[in-house]
Amino acid sequence: MKAFLIFSILLHNNLQANITTSIAKEYLNYSIIKDDRTIGNIRVERSLKDDITEYLFESRAKVKIIYSIEIYDKMDVTFKQNILQQAKLYRTMNGKLKVNNTATWNGSFYNLSDKDGANGSLKQSIFSSTASLYFNEPQNIKSVFSEKFQKMIPIQKINSKKYRINLPNGNTTTYTYSSGICTLVEANTDFANLKFVLDTNSDKTH
Numbered sequence: 014m015k016a017f018l019i020f021s022i023l024l025h026n027n028l029q030a031n032i033t034t035s036i037a038k039e040y041l042n043y044s045i046i047k048d049d050r051t052i053g054n055i056r057v058e059r060s061l062k063d064d065i066t067e068y069l070f071e072s073r074a075k076v077k078i079i080y081s082i083e084i085y086d087k088m089d090v091t092f093k094q095n096i097l098q099q100a101k102l103y104r105t106m107n108g109k110l111k112v113n114n115t116a117t118w119n120g121s122f123y124n125l126s127d128k129d130g131a132n133g134s135l136k137q138s139i140f141s142s143t144a145s146l147y148f149n150e151p152q153n154i155k156s157v158f159s160e161k162f163q164k165m166i167p168i169q170k171i172n173s174k175k176y177r178i179n180l181p182n183g184n185t186t187t188y189t190y191s192s193g194i195c196t197l198v199e200a201n202t203d204f205a206n207l208k209f210v211l212d213t214n215s216d217k218t219h
Contacts, residue, residue, distance in 0.1 A: 035062070036060050036061065036062045037060065037061045037062075038058060038060045038061075039058070039059045039060075039148070040056060040057065040058040040059070041056070041057045041058075041147055041148070041195075041211060041212075042054065042055070042056055042211070042212040043055040043056075043057075043198070043209040043210060043211055043212065044209070044210050044212060045072065045074045045207055045208070045209055046207065046209075046210055047076060047205050047206070047207055047208075052074050052075055052076055052207075053072060053073050053074025053075060053084075054072065054074075055070070055071070055072040055209055056069075056070075056071050057069070057070050057071075057144070057147045057148070058070075059148050064093055064094045065091065065092070065093050065098075066091070066092045066093075066095075066145075067089070067090070067091045067092075068088065068089075068090040068091075068142075068144040068147075068148070069087075069088070069089055070086065070088035070089075070090075070144050070147070071086065071087050072084075072085070072086045072087075073085050073086075074207075076204060076205055078204060078205070081107075082106060082107060082204060083106070083107050083108070084104070084105070084106050085104065085105045086102070086103070086104050087101075087102075087104075088100070088101065088102050088103075088160055089101045090142055090144040090145065090160065092145070096118065096138050096140065097116070097118060097123075097138075097139035097140070097142060098117075098118050099115065099116065099117045099118065100114075100115070100116045100142055100158065100160045101114065101115050101160075102114045102160035102161060104161075110128060112127070112128065112161065113127060113128035114126070114127050114160060114161065114163055115127075116135065116139075116158070116160070116163060118138075118139075121136075122134045122135060122136040122137075123135040123136075123139070127163070132163065133163075135164070135165075137165070139165070140154070141154050141156075141157045141158065142158040142159070142160060143157055143158070143159055143160060143161075143178075143186075144160065145157075146188055146195060147194075147195045148193075148194065148195070149193070150174075150176075150190040150193045150195075151168050151176055151188075154168060155167060155168065156168060157178070159178075159180070161180075162180065162181050164181070166178055166179070166180065166181070171187070174189055174190045174191065175187060175189045175190075176188045176190075182203070184200070184201045184202055184203065185201045186198060186199070186200050187199040187200075194211070195211065196210075196211040196213075197209065197210055197211065
């Protein structure tokens with residue numbers, strides 16, 4: 014009887030562990046458009062586990078101006094209880110490393126680093142970043158953290174469903190939403206004007 018009781022307790026604990034460690038995942042797929050041509054794709058995944066939310070952003074694009082430029086981006090951004098814990102951005106152009114940024118929360122401030130090493134700190138809590146904008150319409154948000162520029166950037170509301178960020182390098186990015194999900198990004202970049210168009214046929218659950 015005692016052995017049966019111990020087995021029952023262990024079984025219950027294992028079942029509870031399986032329940033609490035279950036992860037819910039959603040994803041969004043976008044086509045990258047330049048001059049009405051598809052030049053690449055983006056996949057953004059959001060996973061939810063207890064009070065932790067993680068965003069994984071991965072994109073590949075090939076642009077031909079005078080010569081071909083292949084751009085690969087990967088972001089991994091984690092929030093705990095809605096506070097940013099870590100944000101990583103990795104970018105290559107034609108296989109050459111261009112960006113390798115990390116922001117890590119230590120409980121008081123963020124330690125910042127780039128591909129050359131330590132890059133200062135940011136002394137405030139962060140509740141939104143550019144990676145999280147794909148799944149979260151910034152209705153009541155004044156600024157977001159830029160994984161690329163490693164600073165907070167004001168976000169401006171254009172109308173009820175459209176928002177714009179003016180980047181420090183003079184470029185702009187505009188986000189359009191439907192039912193709280195980003196359906197279109199218009200990015201004015203250094204090398205081209207691009208559109209990220211949501212694939213509405215893809216299943217958002219995984």
